Amino acid sequence: MxxxxxxxxxxxxxxxxxxxxxxxxxxxxxxxxxxxxxxxxxxxxxxxxxxxxxxxxxxxxxxxxxxxxxxxxxxxxxxxxxxxxxxxxxxxxxxxxxxxxxxxxxxxxxxxxxxxxNNPRVSTTATQQVEVYDNNHRINSIRIMGFNQDDIWVSQCWATPGWDTLAANWWWGGASVDAYASSTNCTGDYQRYGVTGGHGSVTALAIG
Missing domain, CATH: 2.60.40 (Immunoglobulin-like)
Structure with a gap:
């Protein structure tokens, strides 16, 4: 303890x-x-x-x-x-x-x-969608990179206008998330976060 x-x-x-x-x-x-x-x-x-x-x-x-x-x-x-x-x-x-x-x-x-x-670093063999929570309201876009459900390395950019952004219909078997504060199109400086998955259809990443 x-x-x-x-x-x-x-x-x-x-x-x-x-x-x-x-x-x-x-x-x-x-x-x-x-x-x-x-x-x-x-x-x-x-x-x-x-x-x-x-x-x-x-x-x-x-x-x-x-x-x-x-x-x-x-x-x-x-x-x-x-x-x-x-x-x-x-x-x-x-x-x-x-x-x-x-x-x-x-x-x-x-x-x-x-x-x-409760535990943002959980290994899994499942593929999941990623949902990002911007607790301090600083992020304007995210780029997710990793292996998809077909084991192909892909990446995609999403604008993040609100506190909660679900990168819907993209499925990952472990990925990294680059968070951009200065742009809505994933350009400029970023902070990288790792996501290795959980259980269910969605794994969450809380930033801030």
Missing amino acids: TLRKKLAVLFCSALAVLGLPMLQGTAYAGGGNRQILLLDNANNAYSVLVVGSNQYGSRVSHCWNTPYFKNELSGWWWTGNVDVYSYPVGGCDGSDIVGESHVYISPNVSGDWYAVT
């Missing part, structure tokens, strides 16, 4: 011993506070524990069951450094975790949702 995980468990246990409720978030759009969209690329997270600061600046935690690929952890709003621990069973039960993500939700970026993948 990692040090952060131990601290998270101790935090929750202390609240229970003291009889203090965990502070639940309420609908609170804007102000740099965002809800989390958990993307289970590995298809092995049945619950997640989120630990971080809420919209009021309080250190809180909460557990959600996550039965789907896309899981909206709604009603709780987060900002700053946030830790997400994935469990192979419901109720965040036990000490074993199957993935963890540590993200920074900027108070200077607006929006309702922040995408988090």
Whole structure:
């Protein structure tokens, strides 16, 4: 168990011993506070524990069951450094975790949702479409390169006008994604990200 995980468990246990409720978030759009969209690329997270600061600046935690690929952890709003621990069973039960993500939700970026993948580096033999989430609203286009379903090396450029872009009907058996901030046609400087796949028809890449 990692040090952060131990601290998270101790935090929750202390609240229970003291009889203090965990502070639940309420609908609170804007102000740099965002809800989390958990993307289970590995298809092995049945619950997640989120630990971080809420919209009021309080250190809180909460557990959600996550039965789907896309899981909206709604009603709780987060900002700053946030830790997400994935469990192979419901109720965040036990000490074993199957993935963890540590993200920074900027108070200077607006929006309702922040995408988090529970395990963005999962090998697979399946071919999948790629869905990119631009958490900080900086990317204007992406180029995906890799082997397609016919084991042929191909690449394609997509403009990314919104937070969520699905590169539909292109199937990859592992690929790299170049993210361009300065153009809508994949020219200029870029940042490269690796995607090795997950399970199902779509694998997600959360940037930012």
